[in-house]
Amino acid sequence: MxxxxxxxxxxxxxxxxxxxxxxxxxxxxxxxxxxxxxxxxxxxxxxxxxxxxxxxxxxxxxxxxxxxxxxxxxxxxxxxxxxxxxxxxxxxxxxxxxxxxxxxxxxxxxxxxxxxxxxxxxxxxxxxxxxxxxxxxxxxxxxxxxxxxxxxxxxxxxxxxxxxxxxxxxxxxxxxxxxxxxxxxxxxxxxxxxxxxxxxxxxxxxxxxxxxxxxxxxxxSKMFEFEQPTRELSRLCERQNLEKPVARLISETGRKSDKPIFVMGIFSGENKLGESYGSSIREAKIRASVNALKNWYLYKPTTVSVPSDKDYKPSVVDHGIVIV
Amino acid sequence: MPIKPISQIPKFQNGVGAFILNCKRIVLQVDKAGGSSEGLRNFLKLRLNNYATAHSKIEFTVIQKAGHPVVKGEFINGSEKAICVRNLNIDNVENKINLLRESSGETLRKRNNKVESINESVRGVWSPLHTEPSVRHKI
The missing domain is CATH 1.10.1520.10 (Ribonuclease III domain)
Structure with a gap:
């Protein structure tokens, strides 16, 4: 009512x-x-x-x-x-x-x-x-x-x-x-x-x-959520004709303690693709792969020009997403 | 899908790009006859016209209500600030209105850092694990 x-x-x-x-x-x-x-x-x-x-x-x-x-x-x-x-x-x-x-x-x-x-x-x-x-x-x-x-x-x-x-x-x-x-x-x-x-x-x-x-x-950079970052990175390197990515330990502390820290880098031959830390080697490796993938995906040209600009110069045209 | 997007809402940075005056409305509450409202009444009579013309980004509203006079600012972030202007003379009333006009509308709080920023440090954060191993602190 x-x-x-x-x-x-x-x-x-x-x-x-x-x-x-x-x-x-x-x-x-x-x-x-x-x-x-x-x-x-x-x-x-x-x-x-x-x-x-x-x-x-x-x-x-x-x-x-x-x-x-x-x-x-x-x-x-x-x-x-x-x-x-x-x-x-x-x-x-x-x-x-x-x-x-x-x-x-x-x-x-x-x-x-x-x-x-x-x-x-x-x-x-x-x-x-x-x-x-x-x-x-x-x-x-x-x-x-x-x-x-x-x-x-x-x-x-x-x-x-x-x-x-x-x-x-x-x-x-x-x-x-x-x-x-x-x-x-x-x-x-x-x-x-x-x-x-x-x-x-x-x-x-x-x-x-x-x-x-x-x-x-x-x-x-905070909008990514990768499901299989290590696998995706190796596919990306394969596609771009880069050497196979290898994870290497850069630094570590307290391996036998309660709170160890490992810093790992992902290398393709001589080149470092990404680097990150983790409380286990596995975690650090995954984080480093994510970092390497973000470094690739978040590439930014030094001079940004858009098609609606008068002096537009086309920049990189990407191959697209990596198919895992 | 190998990559899932995480949606985010961009953060508003007033003054980067466009600047929008934070104060959007000033409400002047005045008593018709009360002695404490004399300064605000004089302001309404003598200065409000020029003041409102000079600050056209702000909407001015005059309310007649018994009691002490109050000037109230409303801000784009949704907050309000009210200042009682009883027994203040015309100049002091104008100062209070200027205070509201220039305010950001945020509640005042203690700032512990000299610089507050939502941007990442350009230099990066110092890491003990990246110093030369020979000089690194040993536990």
Whole structure:
């Protein structure tokens, strides 16, 4: 019963909120005068250093998800697709050019780390400081909040995560409701899509993505988990026509004690491929093999240039992952 | 699959690439008639307009509420800092607002190291096992 009452109350509130803001036609972008009245929107525009050609109305559109109550305002779905394509392209080419030998599963995981919903949620919420529009229409009315104020907040219909004890849900979940992380990701992608639409410049969009998305620190060397590192290394050496890898003890201490340390190196002929430590010879050998494999896979050219650069020079093209 | 990826979330480094001002909103809570609010009232009357124009990256909100005046900063990391500005004159109120504007929003804590970094040491960590065996310390 409780939930039924609540949904009916929500419906009436929804009607209230849609009727309280009068826009002229279906699916329109908020005008500059309306948008200027939203202090959070203007502040966000300034905070992100967006160019003046980026209209406030477009920014408000980027923050309106399809599921939001104000259906008559243009939503961000299209901008989001545009932004997603830009993000995928620039992030992929950046990682591929920086680490040309990265194995495909790690490459995909690295791209996802930069542009997954969770990652973009962190950008939107904790780097750009975008707020979500949580307050109900009733409390807005009671607070005498201007109708346009919420244009500067992320508007979406959140999935209700709390199920009250003893309350049975009769209606199925609202299909349009989305997780906050997904909504923030939509918002961030749309802001990037809107930047391209406003400036019509790939350079500006690329710079923006580099500054805000790619400038975060990601340690790719911690993203590997090898199943058979020693075997993979010997296959790699075979493929690259290197001498068979041999593990040699470089240094040790306390062999007969409780806590021995061994430092092993992996050598291919005269060349040392990798080195690491371990509390047993076996462990040190495996760690050294992992180190050697990471040295190979994480090769980084001294000058990194990406295909979208004007003076692009192709660097290493790798043979791909080692098949064990 | 010989290699399994481990997913990670990249760490935000404000100022590497773009810099985003940490303070996003300053809420000025003022009493209409109370004597302790006089400094903040003067600030609202004489300086807020210019101040808000000069710092357009911050949203300013004025709330009227009985009691001592409070200035509250809200930050991009989700934290809030509130400072009571009762009986302060206009200049001191502005100083407190400047304090919030320049704050990162992090809770103040004792820093034990002169340098804190998420980057690995460039020089590497000294290892006793890599020194020349003839001069190595013997247990």
């Amino acid at each position: 409780n939930s039924l009452i609540r949904t009916s109350a929500r419906k009436s509130l929804r009607q209230f909120s849609t009727s309280s803001i009068k826009f002229n036609s279906q699916q329109i972008i908020a005008s500059e005068e309306q948008a200027l009245k939203s202090a959070p929107l203007v502040a966000l525009h300034e905070r992100l250093n967006l160019p003046s050609s980026y209209k406030l109305g477009t920014l408000a559109q980027a923050l309106t998800c399809r599921s939001s109550y104000k259906q008559e305002l243009a939503h961000n779905y299209g901008l989001n697709i545009l932004g997603k394509n830009f993000l995928t392209y620039y992030v992929s080419e950046h990682i591929l050019a920086t680490y040309p030998r990265l194995p495909l599963p790690v490459l995909n995981a690295a791209v996802a780390s930069y542009i997954s919903s969770d990652s973009l949620y962190a950008v939107g919420k904790y780097a750009w400081g975008i707020e979500s529009d949580d307050t109900t229409a009733l409390s807005k009315y009671l607070n005498e909040e201007a109708k346009e104020h919420s244009l500067g907040k992320l508007r979406f219909l959140p999935i209700s995560q709390t199920d009250e004890a003893g309350v049975t849900k009769l209606s199925s979940r609202d299909r349009k409701s989305i997780h906050p992380a997904a909504a923030y990701a939509l918002g961030v992608r749309s802001i990037i899509g809107g930047l391209y639409l406003s400036t019509k410049s790939e350079e500006v969009t690329k710079k923006f993505i580099q500054d805000h998305i790619l400038s975060r620190k990601l340690d790719i």
